[in-house]
Amino acid sequence: MDLDNRTLEKFSRQILVDDIGYEGQVRLLSHRVLISGPLAWRLLAARYLAAAGIATALSGDQEQTGDVRIRLLSGPLPDLVIATGSDGGRATVNIGLALTGFLLTLASMEGSHDSA
Amino acid sequence: MKVAVVGCGAIGSPLVMQLLEDPAISELRVMDPDIIDLSNLPRQPWFEEQDVGRNKADRLQDYSPARITAYAHRLTPRNSAALLGNADAVFDASDNWEARRTIQRWSFISGRPWIFASALRTEGMAAFLSPATQCLYCLFGSLQQGPRCFEAGVLGPLTLAVAGQSLLLWQEYRANRGDPAQWPQGLFLVDGARQTVRKIGMKAVRCAHGS
Numbered sequence: 509m510d511l512d513n514r515t516l517e518k519f520s521r522q523i524l525v526d527d528i529g530y531e532g533q534v535r536l537l538s539h540r541v542l543i544s545g546p547l548a549w550r551l552l553a554a555r556y557l558a559a560a561g562i563a564t565a566l567s568g569d570q571e572q573t574g575d576v577r578i579r580l581l582s583g584p585l586p587d588l589v590i591a592t593g594s595d596g597g598r599a600t601v602n603i604g605l606a607l608t609g610f611l612l613t614l615a616s617m618e619g620s621h622d623s624a
Numbered sequence: 625m626k627v628a629v630v631g632c633g634a635i636g637s638p639l640v641m642q643l644l645e646d647p648a649i650s651e652l653r654v655m656d657p658d659i660i661d662l663s664n665l666p667r668q669p670w671f672e673e674q675d676v677g678r679n680k681a682d683r684l685q686d687y688s689p690a691r692i693t694a695y696a697h698r699l700t701p702r703n704s705a706a707l708l709g710n711a712d713a714v715f716d717a718s719d720n721w722e723a724r725r726t727i728q729r730w731s732f733i734s735g736r737p738w739i740f741a742s743a744l745r746t747e748g749m750a751a752f753l754s755p756a757t758q759c760l761y762c763l764f765g766s767l768q769q770g771p772r773c774f775e776a777g778v779l780g781p782l783t784l785a786v787a788g789q790s791l792l793l794w795q796e797y798r799a800n801r802g803d804p805a806q807w808p809q810g811l812f813l814v815d816g817a818r819q820t821v822r823k824i825g826m827k828a829v830r831c832a833h834g835s
Contacts, residue, residue, distance in 0.1 A: 520663045524777025525745050527817070556781050559669035596642055597791030601814075601821065604785025608746055608816030611779060 509534050519561060532615030536561040538582060539619040544569055545576035549592045549599055553578065556607050562614070576603065578610065582619035625649050628711040630699050630727060632656035632680035634667040634783035635741050635790070636717030640684050641670060642791050643715075644691065648798075652688070655695040655707055656680040667780030699723045704730050713797075714738040715790055728753070728760040732834030737797060737807070741790045743778050746816035748786035752793040756804040759831045763811050782816040789814055789821060 511534065516523070519533050528536070541557060543550050544567035551566070553576050558564040565581075578588040590606045592599040625648050629636050632654050643649055660668070660675045660683060668680075675683050685694035695707055699718070708714055708730045716724055716738060727738050737754035740763075753759050793808045800806035810825035 514662070518662050519666055521777045522666055522779060525779055527746065528777075528779070552784075555669045556784055559666045559780055561666070595792075595795070596645060597788050597795050600638065600642060600788025600791060601785050602788075604781045604783070604788055605814070605816060605819040605821075607781030608779050608785065609819045611781060612746070612817060 509537070511537075522560065527612050528615045533561065535615050535618055536611065539563065539614050540581040541565070542567060542579045542581055543576065544571065544579075545590075546571055546573055546592055549576045549590075549603060552600075553590070553603055553607060556603075557610075560607075560611055562611075580614075583614075583617055585613070585617075625712045626651040626653065626710060627713050627715065628653040628655070628708050629715045629717055630655055630723055631717035631719060632684050633658065633664065633717065633719065634778065634780065635719075635743060635787045636715070637668050637670040637680070637684060638784050638787040639715055639717055639790060640692070641687065642787065644688050650691065652692045653695070653707070653711060654681045654684050654692055655697055655699055657696060657698040667778060667783050669780065699726050701726050701729065708734075712736060713794070715794075716740045716742075717787070717790075724760055731755060731759070739790045739793050741786050743783045743786045743814075745777055746779055746782050748782055748789070748814040748816075749811055750786055750789040750793060750814065751811045752797055752808040754804070754807060755831055755834045757807050757809055757831060758825075759833050761833045762831050763825065779816060782814070785814050785816065785821075 522528050523530055523533050540563040542565050543554050554564045576590040588610055590602050629640055658680050660671045660678050660680055662676055679696040681694035681696055685692040704726050714727050731738050735755055739752055741750045789812050796808045810823045813822045
């Protein structure tokens with residue numbers, strides 16, 4: 509898959525990161541996830557993953573507390589579980605760090621269409 | 625309380641969203657001269673494609689017009705009194721050492737604290753700075769501008785983690801507002817690849833740079 513000029517421009521700052529690069533960005537765009545957990549934090553995680561190029565779906569549950577859980581639908585990774593708690597700053601740090609690691613992992617693995 | 629956020633990009637925009645959740649903050653003053661660019665969207669997902677071309681501070685104000693005051697200006701020594709004025713604290717999200725030196729000068733003059741933050745590639749930093757404890761020069765000396773996001777790249781979730789670390793420092797200060805000995809000290813290193821936050825640097829000191 510080749511990235512068109514507009515997509516290249518949009519993701520240019522991610523592509524500049526050595527651990528992502530052009531091939532890594534192409535891989536990110538091939539992945540799909542399902543996110544569950546407390547609504548506010550589920551939406552935050554979805555916002556950042558979608559912005560990075562991941563196809564993102566939200567579960568329909570009504571949880572208000574607990575962990576954020578991210579299931580990769582395009583590969584064999586175990587679920588990513590992120591602790592949130594009641595502290596907004598701590599939850600923001602946890603989600604930001606976990607999603608950074610998640611993107612670095614996904615950038616190194618091809619997404620498949622038949623995993624679930 | 626009144627707080628100012630200098631820079632409305634990758635660190636500033638999530639900071640503003642989280643600070644809006646704090647009912648004790650009556651006014652959020654946000655400032656940024658930049659317009660939203662397509663390449664901002666992967667790490668500044670509070671903006672959307674239809675916002676490209678709008679000023680970042682003005683766009684953030686749409687999220688809460690009653691509490692956010694927006695200035696489409698770059699912070700400079702000349703306008704710092706007007707823009708930062710009587711803020712109780714300032715959050716740095718500027719990606720710019722000139723702006724940080726200007727905030728530090730405001731802090732020396734006003735005696736009020738600020739929170740430094742930066743992010744690049746998969747790493748970031750944050751620190752709570754005040755004349756009663758440590759300042760920018762205590763941590764970095766006369767360090768000059770290094771590579772910036774548009775030159776070296778950055779991952780969006782890493783900037784979110786740095787914004788969260790700034791909030792943690794703010795929360796720690798708020799919980800101990802009357803006791804500077806309990807204010808956060810040192811420099812917090814946010815490592816996205818290792819998924820850790822590590823504190824380095826000083827035990828309790830009292831800065832002498834502003835004297």
